[in-house]
Amino acid sequence: MSADFQPAFWAAKRAVMTAAEEAYSRHGVRAGQQFILHQLWKEDGLTPGELARRLELSVPTVTRTATRMENAGILRREPHPTDARLVRLRLTERGWELKDIIAKEAATLSERALATLDSAEREQFVRFLHEVRVNLSR
Amino acid sequence: MSADFQPAFWAAKRAVMTAAEEAYSRHGVRAGQQFILHQLWKEDGLTPGELARRLELSVPTVTRTATRMENAGILRREPHPTDARLVRLRLTERGWELKDIIAKEAATLSERALATLDSAEREQFVRFLHEVRVNLSR
DNA sequence: GAGAGATCGTTAGCCGGCTAACGTAAGTCG
């Protein structure tokens, strides 16, 4: 029944959020910071605006999260060599150290969340999530 | 692939949240208030603690949301007749008026989110969401 | 070259989730 969709979704949302927070915060990384980290591990020195585009987040969300990560010693802000409007976010050594640690936590978390789903169901679930996002963005 | 699970989930989360906010806020109801409303429509006069238990939310989340709903004229606080520790949250006339309106918005929103899923897929999707919640709470 | 417009990042402030700490009221037990 689609009447159950919203309660089920919100309950799952809170559960995933809480579990992610618990898994990552042990290492000084908060739940919302993992996606920024993933992008910077792939390409260090991205700007807040570019990160916001890639992650489909608002720019203020990225800048404030970046400030917290800066305070936590995970990254630092550097001026752009040619364009003074831009800010480059560059990982510190600590930021790079976290790569394997967070990847492992993420894998564990996903495995725990999807423990009762077989391979085909997991693929289908991810597809459903993607379709919901696409459906709502139109 | 379960590696895609977390990004897909978070993206869907933001999409649902944004769409819900857009749908409900037109009527002066914010996204997080709908579940409290549903409970009060079923049983008016519940306490914050009882609502928190039924919705699996923390008590402070409920009390603060209730304060906002009180300020918006949706409900009011009343003292409990026999236990002075308790607070009864009772819907105002406006709170009751919203019942049909919000129900319709919720149905429209769910239909839009799940538009590309057939009946069996929707059922499966809700089941997956429920399993994720259960898996993570253990 | 100078001014208008576009782009970028930050700040302020809202909502929704949480934990910790607090005060008050009820219940329990000596």
Add this chain to the structure above:
DNA sequence: CGACTTACGTTAGCCGGCTAACGATCTCTC
């Protein structure tokens, strides 16, 4: 009866999402 414990709701403060408004810088056009 009095003290301790328990239960309840609120407040304060954190994180993560958002929009609106701002200042600074670049770009484009005249």
